Amino acid sequence: MTGMELLRQQFNGHVAFRERRPGVVQVLAPLFHEDGDMVDIFIDEPRNGSNRVRISDHGMTLMRLTYNYDLDTENKLRIFNRILAENRISEQDGRLYIEAEPERLYPAILQFAQTVAKVSSMQFFKREVIQSLFYEQLAEFIEERLAEFNPRARVLPIPDHDEYEVDYQFYAGPRPHNERGRQAVPVARRLPGKRRAVPRARTRGMR
């Protein structure tokens, strides 16, 4: 039984093969991306007398990823390489691959497809996704840990001025008093040669 025949048996018939180039066969298996496209898996004929078959994506995984996500920082590359290393997948010139003996093609293909999915999910590391997660975590923290300060969300300190909306307002109690019992009042203080944009709280009467 050839490797392909064994593979067909192991997939219970739910696999087909199509030669895309001499020595390059595409594996059509029920393994899909979320948009309905089939995961690109190719089997390259053994070379140099080796009996090991190369399972490859011929660069398609990174091509798909770069539709909206580039591996353009050290951190991203580190994550990418870690995904490959942890799943024992290799990369050469942007092509992901794994080599296996013909009788081990089935588990190797599944391992390969799983890694392709993990690499493809790197798009969820985009800044906008991380940012939205941060705001969710912030909201949760405020509701659970700062409830005693009566937080109010999306407050307009100046009525009818949406441009000054604040994310949260807290009530922390009355204004502090100095040793003479005088209440602190925020007073804008101008530093020599500089303008202070944010009012600085100071006790009335003191310089």
Add this chain to the structure above:
Amino acid sequence: MRLKSTDGKLEFRAFMRRSGDLPENFSVGLAFLPKDGTGEVLLLRCNGPHGGYNDSFDPEHPHWDFHVHRASAEMIEAGRRPKRRQP
């Protein structure tokens, strides 16, 4: 490639990719760039014939011919990628 609507108010990004190993595997897409920082929305992606399908499983997922992925309002609301549409 950055694009703008004819009235200049909306911004888009177009991208094109083509496989070096298998040039028939190409992708041309259009994404909308909202200005509220929520991240781009992929509206449309045109693909070449990058495979076949096995009629022993779901024939709704053939991709052996030129095909187009289009986003729908429901998918965008759900934060998902454009789903497969018949060409």
